[in-house]
Amino acid sequence: MTNIDPRPCVIEERLKNIKRVIAVTGWKGGIGKSVTACTLALLLARKGYKTGLFDLDFAGASDHLILGANGLFPKEEKGLEPPVHEGVKFMSVVFFSENKAVPLRGANVSDAIIELLAITQWGELDFLVLDMPPGINDAALDVMRFARKAEVLAVTTPSVLAHDVLARSLDLYKKLKVPVLGVIENMSAGGRKPKGALAVIRTDRGLEKALGRPVSLLKTRFAADLGRAVSGLF
Amino acid sequence: MHEWALAESVIKSAVEHAGTEKLKKLKETGVVFGELQAIDKEIFVFALEELRRQFPAAAACKFKIILEPATFRCKACTHEFPLKGLRKTKDEAEFIHFVPEMAHTFLKCPKCKSPDFEIAKGRGVHISYIKGDR
Numbered sequence: 035m036t037n038i039d040p041r042p043c044v045i046e047e048r049l050k051n052i053k054r055v056i057a058v059t060g061w062k063g064g065i066g067k068s069v070t071a072c073t074l075a076l077l078l079a080r081k082g083y084k085t086g087l088f089d090l091d092f093a094g095a096s097d098h099l100i101l102g103a104n105g106l107f108p109k110e111e112k113g114l115e116p117p118v119h120e121g122v123k124f125m126s127v128v129f130f131s132e133n134k135a136v137p138l139r140g141a142n143v144s145d146a147i148i149e150l151l152a153i154t155q156w157g158e159l160d161f162l163v164l165d166m167p168p169g170i171n172d173a174a175l176d177v178m179r180f181a182r183k184a185e186v187l188a189v190t191t192p193s194v195l196a197h198d199v200l201a202r203s204l205d206l207y208k209k210l211k212v213p214v215l216g217v218i219e220n221m222s223a224g225g226r227k228p229k230g231a232l233a234v235i236r237t238d239r240g241l242e243k244a245l246g247r248p249v250s251l252l253k254t255r256f257a258a259d260l261g262r263a264v265s266g267l268f
Numbered sequence: 269m270h271e272w273a274l275a276e277s278v279i280k281s282a283v284e285h286a287g288t289e290k291l292k293k294l295k296e297t298g299v300v301f302g303e304l305q306a307i308d309k310e311i312f313v314f315a316l317e318e319l320r321r322q323f324p325a326a327a328a329c330k331f332k333i334i335l336e337p338a339t340f341r342c343k344a345c346t347h348e349f350p351l352k353g354l355r356k357t358k359d360e361a362e363f364i365h366f367v368p369e370m371a372h373t374f375l376k377c378p379k380c381k382s383p384d385f386e387i388a389k390g391r392g393v394h395i396s397y398i399k400g401d402r
Contacts, residue, residue: 036395040278040280040393113269130363130367135383136369137372138372142369146367153274
């Protein structure tokens with residue numbers, strides 16, 4: 035008896051016209067991965083790049099709040115075409131959850147990710163930014179399995195706890211031969227760049243007020259710091 | 269027409285499997301439709317017919333659709349229950365149609381009301397068998 039899950043075989047097809055996949059990771063929660071991923075996507079779109087953003091943090095999906103992406107839904111066309119918001123093609127589980135809790139066990143997360151990767155028609159993109167959930171879990175493993183060209187942009191904070199977890203994650207990515215674009219230290223007090231970090235992003239008290247308003251978000255010190263940090267990478 | 273994307277995965281997967289198994293001719297593929305995802309059979313079959321042109325190896329393949337009832341097993345109280353009888357709105361059914369895991373958001377165990385259940389059977393689309401000539 036054959037029993038085949040057919041979905042994985044079309045994922046490569048769905049991602050084939052995407053030039054670069056950037057996975058914004060950091061294994062601790064609350065360190066600013068989602069704001070970094072959303073701001074990065076907005077910065078890339080503003081530079082004229084065809085950009086997509088996929089919120090893979092199913093349990094804590096928040097990119098729609100950061101982007102102020104309300105009232106959107108994918109278009110059905112030989113799959114699902116992500117809606118375009120502020121120049122960014124955006125996909126999130128929140129389109130299907132009515133902003134309610136999504137209580138999924140690991141295998142269910144994996145199934146949902148495979149389903150969305152199989153049915154989402156991204157089309158041609160210069161960049162697809164993946165907002166990864168914290169930790170090394172099903173989402174992270176599935177991205178490494180299916181988006182083989184993904185490059186990691188790691189986020190950390192000045193906390194010794196975040197640094198320690200980061201070191202472990204970088205070690206794993208090295209073993210798995212996943213390219214790491216760099217490490218961004220978020221919520222920094224400023225000053226010298228820590229050893230190994232690509233850049234520091236200073237704590238920005240104005241950031242909270244800009245959430246939900248992409249135009250304002252791009253005017254924050256956070257966006258300016260992030261823009262400088264990644265300018266050499268793209 | 270989101271069925272199109274899944275139909276494409278089925279025909280591509282069947283052709284790839286035939287290649288791996290060194291089947292010269294792909295004769296029949298069993299395609300299971302899990303009740304939970306509520307795939308539109310007419311659209312799916314239409315998509316398969318259109319897609320045959322892109323996949324000559326599947327030109328003569330018969331796709332046999334098999335409907336599988338959805339059953340769930342509650343992780344909290346071990347109660348087993350079917351989809352029939354569980355209340356959901358039209359929108360909720362549509363969301364589950366796109367991503368069956370949304371069942372955990374909108375459905376709950378009828379006995380203990382927990383959303384922590386296992387989809388034991390009838391989740392979505394999969395291939396149950398492939399027949400061909402070597």
